[in-house]
Amino acid sequence: MGTQPALTVRTEERGAEIGDLFGIFFEDLNHAADGGLYAELVRNRSFEFDPIDHPDYHAFTAWEKVERGGSQAEISIGESHPLNGRNPHYAVIEIVAEGSGVGLMNQGFNSGISVKQGDRYLFSVFARRDASFHEPLTVTIEGKDGTVYGEAVVEVKSAEWTKYEAVITSNTADTDSRLVLLGKGQGKLYLDMVSLFPEKTYLNRPGGLREDIAKLLADLKPKFMRFPGGCLVHDGSLNPDDRNSMYRWKNTIGPVEQRPARRNNWRYNQTLGLGYYEYFQLCEDIGAKPIPILPGGYDPHHNRIVPIEELSPWIQDALDLIEFANGDASTTWGAIRAELGHPEPFGLEYIGIGNEEVGEPFFERYPYFHRAIKEKYPAMKVINSSGPFAAGTEYERGWQSAREHRSDLVDEHYYSSPEWFLANYHRYDNFKEDDPKVFLGEYASWGNTYYNALAEAAYMTGLEKNAHAVGLACYAPLLCNADYVNWKPDMIWFNNHEAYGTPNYYVQKLFMHHQGHQLLAIEASGLDAAPSNAKKPINGALTLETDRCSFRYWDIALVNDDNGELKELNGGLPCTLSDTEEDRRNGTKVRAIDLGETDWENYTITLKAQRISGPKGFNLAFGQTDGKNKRIWEFGGWQNQDSIIASHIDGRGSVLTQSLFNVEDHKEYDLKLEVSGRRIRTWINGRLCNVTEDTLPVIEPLYYSASYDRTTGDTIVKVVNVQDSPVNVDVVLEDWRKPLLNIDVHEMSGHSLDDENFFDAPDRVSPKRNQIRVQGNRFAYDFPKHSITVFRVK
Secondary structure (H helix, E strand, C coil): CCCCCEEEEEEEEEEEECCCCEEEECCCCCCCCECCCECCCCCCCCCCCCCCCCCCCCCCCCEEEEEECCCEEEEEEECCCCCECCECCEEEEEEEECCCEEEEEECCCCCCEEECCCCEEEEEEEEEECCCCCCEEEEEEECCCCCEEEEEEEECCCCCCEEEEEEEECCCCEEEEEEEEEECCCEEEEEEEEEEEECCCHHHCCCCECHHHHHHHHHHCCCEEEECCCHHHCCCECCCCCCCECCCHHHHCCCHHHCCCEEECCCEEECCCCCHHHHHHHHHHHCCEEEEEECCCEECCCCEECCHHHCHHHHHHHHHHHHHHHCCCCCHHHHHHHHCCCCCCCCCCEEEECCCCCCHHHHHHHHHHHHHHHHHCCCCEEEEECCCCCCEHHHHHHHHHHHHHCCCEEEEEEEECHHHHHHCCCCCCCCCCCCCEEEEEEEEECCCCHHHHHHHHHHHHHHHHCCCCEEEEEECCCEEECCCCCCCCCCEEECCCCEEECHHHHHHHHHHHCCCCEEEEEEEECCCCCCCCCCCCCCEEEEEEECCCEEEEEEEEEEECCCCCEEEHHHHCCEEEECCHHHHHHCCCECEEEEEEECCCEEEEEEEEEEEECCCCEEEEEEEEECCEEEEEEEEECCCCEEEEEEEECCEEEEEEEEECCCCECCEEEEEEEEECCEEEEEECCEEEEEEECCCCCCCCCEEEEEECCCCCCEEEEEEECCCCCEEEEEEEECCCCCEEEEEEEEECCCCCCCCCECCECCCCCCEEEEEEEECCEEEEEECCCEEEEEEEC
């Protein structure tokens, strides 16, 4: 009879401090701010929407002219006498015939403006007019059919810009309502900054945050919040006054009507109503440490570079931000914070420079920021960048920079398949304690199913067990408006009146609520390893593919590296792929060509290629079993900046390694791809470019970690079972000094792997809680198949 498997927690053997490990990352994509967390109900409130934000935008986007009861008006956009120079546009309503009223209607976000019966809504507008000063401006919340749900009246009494405010109570609940402004009289009526907020915002802050979304964030109890991005931080022009500038924090504070509109690189408009002061305030409200990310004077998306001799203002921005957050009221920027309503410092401990940076220009500039910050604020923890992928030359460049300049943390990002996360569970086991710590600033498996959440939970036990090396980690993205999707998966989904957490959300919540302060030693014994296919070779179909480009190929060959057998692919003939705009118009596009397949385990593909035209490169797919399962060499990937090896499992991609590379027109390239078992290497014109291994998961019998909560004295044990069958073990707490074990159990189990949460089933996949009470220091437990279990032992 075999020994009963056991998980043994040594309750007196404590390890690394866990610190601020699990937090959140806010970036304004998917309309996360405007139309989301920021509770403003009016879309395009300052008439600043512009084609620079999105080709379909114009100054009257989301607005309609209203003419009632025989009225007639001409509407236009003015800019000769603006409210302020940073938002120069405003609406001009020329009343031709007053009838029952003329004006404008705002459609809001999503299907309309969502109102609740009996709730109060705070309306404000900056207005002026040139005649009929005693004629009222009627403001109504209406249904699509014109039914009035609530009304207020203001009198625009001046020819100069003046702010007018009113409160409207809705007598009806409707998710599709409109805001209507109607005027009478003669002459012209001028409007700007038309605003409608629910009175009930998170913590009842005027002009604040949408209550349901903010509560979902607060309920996580995150240790930190990274903000405001993301790619939107560094994607933009170098001039802070440009409409499409990089994200410059000083533009985001002060009165909202004076904050300039900004092009969001996710192709919409940012009002910046949710700015740096509000971010710091949110962090304080939910108990999260703020982690602001600033641009480092380099835009890798468009190769915009601040000359080093002109870097001083950018560095000063970082120093001023720290003073804004931490300086007392006697300092310049501390006084500005106090004037905004927060005399006490925010207690900033971390600051990041750059986001997903690639290329020498950033790493030439980073040291200037690092030195200046450390000289003035030696205790500030400075975060470096290691690019957008989990491995490769730019990843290594980031780590080299961090070690050389003694960065406190290095920001790693990766989005991969669930299988990648399981295969890389031990990723940080051998990271050194005296190196800069890992800040896993963005990560997710592709999807919001229970399977994704299960794989992420398993991986997170590995992050926690390696707290000696991993300092911070946050899932991304955080928020998504279901009608404005830029990216998925996302942790929280919402529309204009509902919000719900995904299975991924509930995993994050479990780990944040039950993080603990210090690791405890834990080990498994007597468990049988699950079978694996880790030695499965990479073979199958071979395909060349291109997108929006035209390429010529020749000398395409396949060599068996075990016996030297040579096969000429494509019948030994040259070929051309062409997918240009002209090809698409003419119906002549040829995007892919099948090169056959191989069942060899060790082989080399060679070919010559030349780009005739196009913006990027091509893909060589290999090891294909079907369209969703393959490996790809991306030659000139992303914005024609990369050579990438990627693995796709069930349509979910993982970048295995990346190096910088740019394809040029009419240049001949001699290319070689070598596959040796699971090891992959590429050469471009004789230069070794990529080296990686496509590791398959070796499923652990259980994934687990343990920690000590210094505040409560509790011992916390997390266990994840990704297997298709339950696992029965004895859980043993060595050196437990109490006669009883009082255990709170939080568990996610009993779900299909493809289960998801939705608006009509927001907590279908969520934890259940129960209690166990046993004598002694051990208890038997059946960990269900596909389960996530947290024990909190009191």
